[in-house]
Structure formats: structure tokens, C-alpha cells
Amino acid sequence: MYKIEQPTTEQDYEEYFTFRWKVLRAPWNFPVGSEKDEYEQVSEHRLIRNTQGEVIAIGRVHMNTAEEAQVRHVAVEKAYQGKGLASMLVASLESVARAEGAIRIVTNSTEQSIPFFQSMGFVIESETPNELGEQQRQQMVKRLIDPNILTMHPKWCKLLQDTWHDTIPISEQMGIKLHQYTGRTLESRASLNKNINLHGTMFAGSIFSLATLTGWGMIFLQLKEKGLEGEIVLGDGNIHYHKPITMQPRALCNIESLSGKFEALLNNKKCHIKLSVAILDGDNAVAEFTGDFWVLPSSQPQS
Secondary structure, X not given: OOOEEOOOOXXXXXXXXXXXXXXXXXXXXXXXXXXXXXXXXXXXXXXXXXXXXXXXXXXXXXXXXXXXEEEEEEEEOHHHOOOOHHHHHHHHHHHHHHHOOOOEEEEEEEHHHHHHHHHOOOEEEEEEOOOOOOOOEEEEEXXXXXXXXXXXXXXXXXXXXXXXXXXXXXXXXXXXXEEEEOOOEEEEEOOOHHHEOXXXXXXXXXXXXXXXXXHHHHHHHHHHHHOOOEEEEEEEEEEEXXXXXXXXXXXXXXXXXXXXXXXXXXXOOOEEEEEEEEEEEOOEEEEEEEEEEEEEEOOOOOO
16 A cells, blocks of 8 residues: 655655656656756655555645645656545645645646646646746646535535435444545545544444445445436445554545446446545555445436
């Protein structure tokens, strides 16, 4: 599983900057050294490694003013894209910005990365000058207020929350709540105090339940997005635990992890949806759930 790290040693920083140059500067034929700027010493840096210890994702945040933070240089190795690593990084950098007192966070996004940052709650504010001859960028901004205020489709989200509690009453006792839905990412959280074992960590069964409900919830919301109906059932679920949860239990499901064709429901056929859910302890990934769900055609006619 993946863990967000802060580079501390000279070797960490060498690998961090080498990765940044390789992914963000080498494709534009810029020399080694062009990946750095004058803000490095006053920035917070984060990275993610694979099981071989290789850097596979990076990101940085620094304060422009006492109230504004800027995220830059978010990059993920191509082979690891679509696994939610960029979302983990940006969420971690956003936490740093909040701790520093920022009330807004900005980023200069290429056209290709605009949908991703929009999924994280950023909106386009203005165009920015070309950087090092790269393609035109758009400045995007996110107000650092209560994330629940930014939730898309609040009526659907309330319906999902009510469905969880009405059909699975224990979910309410576990403190499982929908935290944020951006249209591309669903985050739910649980209360550690209500799910703590004698070791002071979260029960493994509670983690599995949190992951399963989050995956189920993402399918529920996608059906709403597509104007479809169906009964969602879990066919098979697997989870790999890497570290215990001792702080804030969080579950993230990104739309990129979904595979399957919802359109089969239009022909009154069941559809098979596979997805993955990342389980985090605060900002650190500690488990990964993979689920096989089936959506059975609704007995009611489609509206």
C-alpha cells in the first residue's frame, strides 16, 4: 500500500527532484536544475514510494501570502496513475495549507489536469502566462472552508446517508458518514472511538465495512448521475491491511477506479462493476479494498 512521506534526508531530496525533472521537465527538453525554483526552501514537500522504494508520486505546497497557499509540481508515474495517488497528495498538501492558516489554495493547471483539480474542489479563476514554454495554464482556486459545503448533489448525498442508516443501522452506530462527494471522488469517514479495539486501533471488520459502504455509495451516486436505477449488491470484496488505524478513519473511492458498463441496465440486464477504495489513517494510506459489485435491474420502469 502507499504512504505519503516527507523527504528528510539528502538522498530523499535527490530522488524527489530527480523524479520531478524526469516527469515534468525532461519531456520539454529542459536541463537538470530547471525543476527547482526559489520557493523550495520555504515549501512543504511530499512523496510516495512503491514497494521497491522508488519514488512514484510527488507534490509541493508553499504560502504565497499569509492567507493563500499554492500547490505545484504534482506528478505521478504513468504506471501508477488512476490509483488515487494524486488525490492523496493534494489532500495532504491541503492539510498543510490549512495548518498554516490558509483560507484559499491555488494551482496553475494545464488543460489535461483541469478535470482532476475540479474533482478536488478547485474552480478556474484566470489564465496564467506560459511556464518554460509549456502549454497555456489556468489558475484554479479552492476556498478552504468546510468541505461538506463543497459537496456536489447534496440531495443525493443525503439520500445515500439515509439509505446507509436505514438499511444498515449499525453503520450509524459506527459513525460512518459521507464526508464529501465531488462527482469524481467520494470520501466517507468513521468514528475511531466507536470502532476501537483493546489495542487502541480500529477493528478490521469496521475498516472492511467502511470500505464496502464507500464503494457501494460510489455506485449509488453514479447511478444517480446517469439517471439509472438498480439494486446494488456486493459479489466479492477483498482488503489488504498494511497498518492499523489510530487516528481519523477515511475511505476514498475515485471514479477512475471503476470499471464496468452501467448501460446494460437500459436493456434490463445486470451490470458488473469493479472498483477500489483506499483506506487512510489521517493522510496515510493503510489499506486497500477491491470490490466486485453487481447492479441488478430495477423492477420499476425507467423514468
